[in-house]
Amino acid sequence: MKVRDCRTVNLVVGDNGSGKTALLEALFLVAGVSPELISKTRVWRGYEGSRFAGTRDDIIQSVFGDLFYNFDLKLKPKINLRGDQKGETRRLEIAYVPTGTKRIRPPSRDGKIRQVAAENIVDRLRFDYNISNHGDFTVVPEFNEEQIVFNSPSDAVVSASFHASMRNPSTGEMASRFSKLSVNFEARRFIETFCSHFPQVRDISLELWGGNPMLYAEVDGIKDRIPLSNISGGMNKFASILLSIAHQRNGVVIIDEIENGFYYERMKDIWKTIINFSNEYNVQLFVSTHSSECISAFRSAIYDSQVKDIKLLRTVMKNNETIVRAIEGGSFINSIDHNIEIR
């Protein structure tokens, strides 16, 4: 699968099982430098449990098998990214080396053939990264007391956040991001933007809830501040997206099924703000949706001058392969304006 010339805002559509989420997860995986992100995406897809039992082979097949085409561990997945800033490239190749023996032939100085030695290899998975300006490095997941441990030797991460469709935003992560904005005197911008959408919320602050930091809101008609997540899942999600964008300056924010949790009439304004915020913080967006209403709202939120900065990526399953049809902003908008289905 190849996707070329991504834009500032990339809307991802396609049928169930056509590869939308896989595309977004692949982007997220290679943006980081640790396969630990796989554990995160597994949880977002509904897999539970962080302790594993069985042979290494069983665990590798269960936990990592779906990274491989048709679950065939012999077919190495490769993900390549090429950026347009400083020509940065990133490559991740995943390889499974099965249990076996490797023949070692000692070097011969006199031309005589010596006994061939054998080295036992325990099956293992390798994540080989190549990142321009950082070089090559390999991460091998280790199995330690029924847990998988990842050691990443590099910090060459792309600033990227992933909003999964079925996951509530992490209150701790939101608190941490808010705190960073607050330290840099940028929290007010976030608060004002948020409150302009939801005027019943007068202010947002960081408080402790049972000893844990959490965003609280001052709400009309309620005498005490209450956790933001108690007011509305949609509000909490919106706050989480804005905080991600502000946090990932010059990076990437990935949002799977953005429409979930938002009232349809709010979608246009939500889109406007998300697009404005992403421009302000120079953040590239990859956003998937199933919703026709959401696409119409997106179109209403776009100014003519922004059309060149958007792209539609439609994943299509064809002959058991995922392909991506890329539609430029002008054609995308024209099709919406003619009420032609483009999902």
Add this chain to the structure above:
Amino acid sequence: MPDDNFEKECLLICEGVGDKRFFQKLFLSRGIGGDIEVKSVNENIDGQSGGRGNMGNYLKAVQENENFIENVKIIIIVSDNDEDVNASFLEVQKQLRIADLPVPENVQELVHRRNKKSVAVLMVPPGQIGNLESMCLPAAISKWGLQEELDEWVAATPASTWPLGKQAKVKIQALISAHHKRLPETGFAAHWRSDEQLCTPLNHATFNDVVSFLERVPEMLGR
């Protein structure tokens, strides 16, 4: 809901909803068009007119639909000759260029281009000035008569100086209205949805050239 109905291998696109209903009725009447989906320009946009001048952008829009990409092999553009056969065909060619589609040099010629759908253009009435209404008028008069009366009446109105195609619209409108006792306001586009006895008869020879062309569609599709 956005239009996703591009299931057939041949897509016939005409200027307006009246033309669309005519072709749908013609297919039923003549037992043809099984492979043909009929659409009209801007039919999915409330309050937006169709017309030849909007074909290019409409054609660009439909080309992004996944069902169109997967299913459609041939596009047939239908347009009126109006007062100038050549100028009207040139305008259709211009719209095809806007849509980045193959451009036929001649009417009813099927042209192909790599990675694009094949295209043919059907101008109506074939080889004559006029429009769909002027093509339908002989059929309507064969059913309801009144040719002389219509000619005399138009001659007595401001329409007497209008082009023949526009006069034909006036005449057929009058005939349809005069035979729709329950709803005299019924227009040309709407009358194709009326009962058979209130419709312009589609077995008339005036439609034979159009039917002959459309009967070639299976052959164009390689059947």
